[in-house]
Amino acid sequence: MHRTAVRALRTSHRPSVRSQVRSPVLARGPHPSHHHHHHNHRLLHQHAHPQRPPGAAHVPLRSSMYFRRLPVALASGLILGYGAWQYNSADSVPGAAVTHSFTTTRGAADAAPTRTVLVVGADELRQGTIVGEGPLYKASTEDGHRIVEMLTPEQATAKLRRQEQSFYVNRGQGVTRYDLVQLGSNDPIEDDHAEKIVEVPVRIPPTDPEGEEVVTSSDWMFWGVFDGHSGWTTSATLRESLISYVARELNSTYKASSTEIPPPEAIDSAIKAGFTRLDDEIVHKSVEKVFKASSKAVAAELLQPALSGSCALLSFYDSRSELLRVACTGDSRAVLGRRSKSGKWVATALSEDQTGGNPSEVARMRMEHPGEEHVIRNGRVLGGLEPTRAFGDAVYKWSREVAGRLRENFFGRSPSPLLRTPPYVTAEPVVTTTKIEPENGDFVVLATDGLWEMLTNEEVVGLVGQWIETQKTGKPSSQFDKAWSKVFGSQSKPLPVEQGKEAAGFDGKTPIRVQQWGIDPDARDRFVVRDKNVATHLVRNALGGANDEQVCALLTLPSPFSRRYRDDLTVQVIFFGHGDKTSDKTGDVTVNLDATTDQDPRARL
Known part of the structure; x- marks a missing residue:
């Protein structure tokens, strides 16, 4: 059972349409393929977000970015x-x-x-x-x-920073800070995100018969980014519910385990069960309720998250084991940054993009649907949907009978004429496990695919490394800064990143937007450091960095035109490190005002 004391801090929204319109036809460059047996958990920290109205229509990506000065x-x-x-x-x-x-x-x-x-x-x-x-x-x-x-450069910066947030985590549990930012292209944004810290009691048995049991605690920390498409309602549902579903499954697994920490495969299975049970609620339980209620008003409310869709990338850090699990459904991506002995940063992907362009996903789909030539067509599921795993997208999951009944009695979308053996799309994630090294200053970047369309894994990790080395920290007394200075000292020179086996993009090519915009990916002085929030720093450099003209142009474009040139963006950066638990009255999770834009940051607490 969970006893939860919630401190709501806040979240955000967004969409990117992944149906037939998703792949740009480029005028420049090649065409893309496109511990515990007893758990009374205390929910310490989470973001919540206001609902937003339905978004505008999506515009096909059919443009190259071409600037020309006119006299x-x-x-x-x-x-x-x-x-x-x-x-x-x-x-x-x-x-x-x-x-x-x-x-x-x-x-x-x-x-x-x-x-x-x-x-x-x-x-x-x-x-x-x-x-x-x-x-x-x-x-x-x-x-x-x-x-x-x-927009002027000043107005562009204000727009970039409008939804940036940063938090110091002074809990002494291996995480010292995390930054996040969102930038919409769709209106409203179809992306969303969520973060929670759950305190888990740990009972350590006595070492001798006369001794007493020691009760301490560890943290389960969750960060998630949700890349919606065809609407914002599915990603909003994930923001509200996914972490809770996963935490509930983890709690049951830990309680049922005969060992102090369950086997790794049991933990992975619990995470997968949380994902698939929530998707079952969204896609199938909603239909049962609609048929039972026989009301168009009920149908309109319950079927929206089923008819739209969302990718999900959820990270789960257990502070006791120092293991980070990344569960990926769709094509958002997590990348680890770790400093090597050479002093350079090394980028390691912790997830794999699950699209019709991923050979392993194509092989899985063909094995599950034998004899169906068009199960993957033009790099898309039945020629329509780019991600092969997603929440919602019920037209790829409902039977023809269910879809027909809904369309006849309420409303719905016609299934593809190629639909023969649904479901074609699953919400079950692929889970990876990574041992984090807080003492080495590891960090992880989680982002929706809008970022990875613009920057390579190495560029992202190198940009965070560059940002770290150029910061003059504003809170020298914070645990984050203390932990940081132990690892990095006070160097100010930019950090290079090692060019390892990680390819430029998933398919080994220059990121698709860089091709579209006609940018030289090897240009010198392409990147800048101007932001106190590292997630904002990544987004600025994704949009053009030192090229103010391009950054301003991309931020000037109104929706829906902007969707031709950039996707919605949600970026989270988590910094690991050893710091002490704070004992001051401000709390153990505090807003970093230097890197947070808000009219009244106190409203989050």
Whole structure:
């Protein structure tokens, strides 16, 4: 049984559509394939998140990013040609449509303020300049072009940092800090995340017959990122429930074990059971309730998480064993950063992307559905869904009979004509186990695939290493800083990363967005360190780093246009290290205000 005392701190949201529209057709570069027998657990720390309204339609990825500076002399024609007009109140006529264009002379252009704008088209982005101070109309012409005012670097930084959070973990249990950030591309964001710390009592038997049992505790720490698609409701359900389902299964497994710590395979099975039982609730139990209630209102509420979908990446750290388990359903990725004897950082993937482009997943699917030629078609399940494992996505799991009844009596989507032997998609994760070395300053990056479309595993680990070495810590008394300084000292030079066996991307190629944007992956001085939050630091460098123009352009793009160039992003970075448990009154999990953007951070506690 769980007795839970909850301190809600907070979470976030997002989506990325993984149906047929997911793979970009690139104008540049190649086409992508696209302990305890007695457990009264105390829930110490978690994030929770507000619900958001359904998102906008998804736009196929069919663009290359192509920047071109346009001379001021072209500004007038550009604005007219692409359907945005400057508004001048002195010229307006009440009741008349405002369709004024403007012309510039060199004299006027020298005197009037200018603004940089972005022209969004089907195949390219163009940068232009307009003159004057009036507001811009966000009008679209028949050819689909739109013009929006470019964010300044300061505005872009504010947008990057809007949802950043950082926490010191002063519990003396091997974790010292974690940072996270989200950046939406879909509106609303379809990503989500969750974090919890559960205190687990540990009873140590006496060493001699006259001695007394010692009661101490260890921590179970969970971090999860959930990459939604076709809507935000499945990932929101995972944020609310997945950690609880997994913790419940782990608790039962530990209590039932004849040994102090259950066998590794039993722990892995418990994690898998938590995943699959929650998915069964989402996909099948919801249908039973809908048929029983026979109400369209009930159907609308209960079937949303089944009809949309989500990948899930959940890490579980047992502070007593110092083992980190990573459970992966879908194509989010976890990567370990560890410092080698050479002083460089080594990147090790702790999960494998589960898509129709993964040969082992393709082999599994073909074995489970013999004789079905199109079980994987164009790198997708039945030609439609990119991840081969996911929560929700019920149209790949329901029988034709169930899908037909739902569509006839309530609503639903038509199954693929290729659907013969469902289910084709499973929520069962692949679980890996890694021994963490807190004394060496290990860290782990968890991120949805939007990050890995932009950066390689080595780049991500090297960027965190670079960030570590350039930080001037703002809280020299924190346990995080004390543990850090023991390992790293006070060096300030950037850290290189070893180029090991880890390939550039899952398929060994340059990340797909780097190809799409036409970036030189080997360019010198491509990366910068400007952020106190390391997750924000990763996202900034994923979007262009030192290239402010590109960062501003990518952050300026409105939804749904932005989806052509970048996905939703959710990034978590967990730092391991040995620190003492704090005894001050501020608590053992505290907000790191230097790396957290919030109007009132106290509202989280």
